[in-house]
Structure formats: C-alpha cells, structure tokens
Amino acid sequence: MKKICALKRIVIASSLLAIANMSFAGEYKRFSVSAGWLHVMPQGKANPFNINTIVKNGTNSTVGSISTKSFLNSVDPNAMGEDLGGIQFNQKEVLTEFLNDEFMQTLLTDGKGNILPEVAGSANIHGLENWQSAGTGLEADDVDTLGLTFNYYINDQVSLQLIGGIPPKVDIKGKGEIFAPMTGLATSPSPLVGILFPDGIDLNQAIPITNLGNKSKAATVRAWTPAIEAQYQFGKSGVNKLRPYIGAGVMYSHFTDIKLNQQIKSDLVAAGHMIQNVMDGQAGAALDGKPSSANPYVRVKTTDAIAPIVSLGATYDFNSNWYGIASVSYAKLNNEARIDVIDANTGNRLIHSKTKVDIDPLITYLGVGYRF
Template sequence: MMKKSFACLITGLCTLPTSAFADSPYFSLKDGDGFKRFSISAGWLHAMPQGSANPVNINTSVAEGTSSTIGDVSTSSVKGAIDRSTASGEFWYNSINALDSLGFQTLPGVLSGTGTINGLSNWQAQGTGLEADNVDTLGIMANYHFTDNLSLEIKAGIPPKVDIKGKGNIYAPLSGNATPVDDGSALGGLIGQIISSVGGDIPLKQDIHITDLTQGGKAASARAWLPAVELHYQFGKSGVNKFRPYVGAGVMYAYFNDLEMNSGIEADLIKAGHMIQNIHDGKAGAALDGKTSSADPVVKLKATDTFAPIVTIGATYDFNPNWFAVGSVSYSKMNNEAKIYVTDRNTGKELIQANTKIDIDPLITYVGVGYRF
C-alpha cells in the first residue's frame, strides 16, 4: 500500500507539467528563455546515518505472577537464580551449595517445588539498540525544470544493502519465589504451605542473559529503497553563470526488504523461545537450565516503512550547455521501527516480541555528472 501511494505521488507530479500548466510558457515542454527542461545525472551517493540507538522493548507471553512447577533442575542453575540479599535466600543458597558439594548436581522436582515468575512479561533493555551503518551506492537524479530557476527532482539509485549494527546485551530480569517441596501433589502442597507460612520460600532474582547484539559485527542487514522527491530553486541564469548553487526541500520514502538477522542472535532468540515455552509447560527448571521445550521457535524480523522530510543544498557547474557536474548534501529526519517476533511454529503462538526505534537521520552526499536535453 505504501509503495502504491508513493508511485501515485510520483506519477501525479510528473504529469503536472503536461496537464495543469499545458498553456503556460513556463510549464510548456518546449524550451524557453534559453534553458533546457530536462536533466539527468548519475554519480556516487554516500549516506551517513546520524541517529543513535534506542533501547529495545521486550514482551513475552509469560504474565506477571505466572505459577510454574519447577521440576528437575541443576543445583548450579538454582544457586544462580537465588536472591542472596535476604536471610532466606542466603540460607537456601548455602543449603543447596552443600548438596552440590556432596555431588548432588540435580535438585529433583519433589524438592524444587513450584515457582512464581515475575519480570518477564515486559521490560526495556537499557543500553541496547540498533543503528544503521554508512552505505555507498550509485545515485540517479532526474529533474524537470518548470523555469530556469525552479525544478522538480526525483532522487533514486541502486538500492544498497545496509548493515544494522547492534549495541549492548539483552538480559531478562527474572524475579519471584519458589516454594520447596510443593510439587503439585496434595502432600507436597501441604508441606509447601507450611514452609511458605514461616517465610521459607526461596527468593528468586536473576538477570538471565539472552543475547549480545554486538556479536558478529552486525545484528542484521536489509536492502534499503530510498526514493525522494524535492522542489529545487537554483540561483543564477542558464548561459550566463556556469556555477549555480541551489537549495531544495521535499519528502523521502524509506522501504526495507531482504532482511537478514545475525545467525548467532537468531540462535539466542530461539533458546529464549524455548525458555518461555518451558515455563508454560510447567518446567521452570528446564527453562533455567536452557533446555529445549515442546515448541519449535522461529524468528522473524520486520522493519516499518516511513516518509520523512528532506532538505538539500548543492550546486551545478556547466561544462557546456548540455554537460554539467553536480554535487549536493542532503539531510532527512528519518526513523523507523524494527520488530522481532519469536513464535512457535507448531501452534503459531507468539512467545516473544521485541521492538526498537531506529533513528536513521541520514546525511547524504552526492557527486555526479549530468546531461541536459
């Protein structure tokens, strides 16, 4: 729909001279006052994004206060998840550490009990984000000159492959508590209630590492389609001034496809999907141990389209009435949103959704050679 809208806009603007102003000498397709109506140039286009990364927002399907049977779990994972800032936490850490020292590396489900999970429903990962890298491509600029000074320019070029750099590590802020012995049975529940009533629950607090967005040099890549339409005013006069500065303003449209995610980050997100599903399956211990679940997680990356204003300053230099050199600097206040989905291929259920705003804000330089006709 967005692509159709932009195509309609271009078509309307290009037909403007031949319809609405057909009887005007300024908008006629015939040459007038010593200038040529059409020009086209090609050259080197270099885009330098100026924006900075924004935190990644994460949502999962594990609601606050979700209760999950822990099941068998390694003693090392339990120790890593215990909040030792409380007396209860320190007691349980020392107790489980003693079992670990005696060679009991697994805490059986009959002892681990049931956990109440908080912190995973949604959070913002501070110090993380995505940034677009510099890019070079062949630029093409086509102008229709309404008058010797006023023209309409369409900017285009070969859509470049843009690297998206990652920033920071994403952690899941797990918190909650575990009620030992409450394994779901009547007796276990009774014993667990007694333990809980005297303040004996195991307090949980752990920042679980999900992924490093900086791994592999880039988090993702995408092909960028960045056409723009600008209205230009050029100073000077054809046939009199060889060097003619100009200013312009208009709108740029950004569309991204062929998105590819870093394979290491993708693998980490699949593991995170298994962690979420294990909690739903009543296997919180397996989630802590990083074991696979009943799900078949698949990762999808999407980027939103966007329109943005663009301004330009530049100049042309005439070699002769037809051939000229052109150079310009443009800036666009542009941002879009990257969205990541982790879903279970078996059921279609969404396990994790993450999104972040990418401030692109490109500074675009262009140097080319053109021809007027």
C-alpha cells in the same frame, strides 16, 4: 551631430546585446538527469528494545528437575531469611552450603547435579511479561551506492527533482546485551527446605538472551529510499556556469531482504524454548536451556516511513548540455524494527520485541549530468 549619431549607435548596440543575452539566458533545458557516487552516513543513535512475552506476571510454573547451578544462579543474591532463632542469613549462601554438602546432596539431588523435582517445587514468576532492555538497540552503518537524479524544470530557477539510485545493502549494528529480568518466589514441599524457608526462596536473575554488541553486524537489509524535492537554483542558464541550489521535500523508506545474524537468531530460538518451558510447567528446563514442546522460529519486520529531507548543492556547466553536480542532504528518518519469536506448532507469539531505529542520514552526492 556626429557625437549624437555615435551615441545612438552605442545605445542600439547595447540594447541588442542585452536582448541577445536575455534570449540566451531564457533558453533553459526542461529536463536533466545525473548519475554519480552517493554516500550515506546515518547519524542516529540506538534506542532500547521493548520486549514482552506470553509469561504473565504472577505465572505459577512447576520447576521440575533443575541443575543445582541453574537453581543457585536464579536465587536473589541479596535476599535474607530468618531461622527459628530469629537470626538472619543470606538465602543464597545457605543454599550453596546445603547443595555442596555430601549428605544433603543425597537428600536433595539425584546424584547427577540435579535437584529432585519434589524438592524444587514450584515458582511464582514475575518480570518476563514486559521490560525495556536499557543500553541496547540497532544502528545503521555507512553505505555507498550509485545515485541517480531526474529533474523537471518549471522555469529556469525552480525544478522538481526525483532522487534514487541502486538500493544498497546496509549493515545493521547491534548495541548491548539483552537480559530477561526474572524475579519471583520459589516454594518447596520438602519439609527440610520448608523449615529454613517457610516463606519461600526469593528469585532474581538477569537471564542472558543474546549479545548484540559483540557481533560484527546484527543484520543486513536492502534499503529503498527514493526522495522528491522542490529546488530553487540561483543564477541563470547560459550566464552563470556555477549555480548553487537549495531543496526541500520528502523521503520514503522501505526495507527488504532482512537477514538476521545467525547466532542472534539461534539465541532467540533458545529464548523461545525457555518461554514455552515456563508455560509448560517446566521452569527448571527453562533455566537449564533445554528444548521445549514448541518449534520456535524468528520473524523480523521493519515499518515503512516518510521523512522530510533538505538539500544544499551546486551545479557547474561544462557546456549547454553537460554539467557536474555536488550536494549534501539530511533527512530526519526513523522507523521501527520488530522481532518476533513464534511457535510454528501453535502460531503463538512467544516473544515480541521492538525498537525505534533512528537513521537520520547525512547524504553526499557527486555526479555528472546531462540536460535536454
């Protein structure tokens, strides 16, 4: 009988202890906030720029006065001609000999290193309407900022988390050099040139526009990237101090305060003048890099984006209110950067370029939080 009574006491005590533990475990907090170090490491690679201008393929433009250097640079180095005897020759080599000869210079140039407009004639231009600039693009650099999280707990395991922080200034790196792939055919009314080049002079030049890769940064932007996740936390409140969790949700991105590298901006303004000179029938001035009738300015925009995000992390309870938190997240995030060169005088868009920017950030977070 005594053994039975003792066994009953043990069972009752164990039951009371279990009930107490269950009651304590159920006393989870509804809300929590945390703050800490947020480190963002973009994983995306550069994508080539796609570029188009208002110079349509087949545009005829008067060359006008042009320096001998710019003219020779525009001639296709592989183009062949044929003289009256049927003998083939390299067009660029013959033109170089012509323009270096003192007697021919008196007939073809103004004596100051420029080919006479009546000799230069006109050019039928291709290649500037649209092209893809291989090996170029933009990449976001690593960045650190203050991260903030806010959780609402539906129950002890499931919560909704809002992830934010102070929007950091992000450096954007440029990749590669942009060239304009101009091709075409130049024809001259000069009988002297026409005898040697009855079918015209073939043009083929990769005109340098700007070098993105030799700058420390191509641009800077302010990044706003809030995210919301549904999270599942393993373990129980008041029982397990260390509680791993997994989460999934969406991230929204918006970029402001976009500042383009000043040298790149100047290069694009010069490219705008080049395009306008072609449209004005001043192809020679375009190749010589002279100002045009336009007043170009550069406009840069980025698109907003929504991306999926997944997280893996853990919390460690210091007491019933304070806890530490560490997590790593990944978002499949990309947007589009658009750079336009616009004539302020007419509103015409001289150049339009765009590139996909793969950000794909890997985000680490280490912070301290409070439950209430």
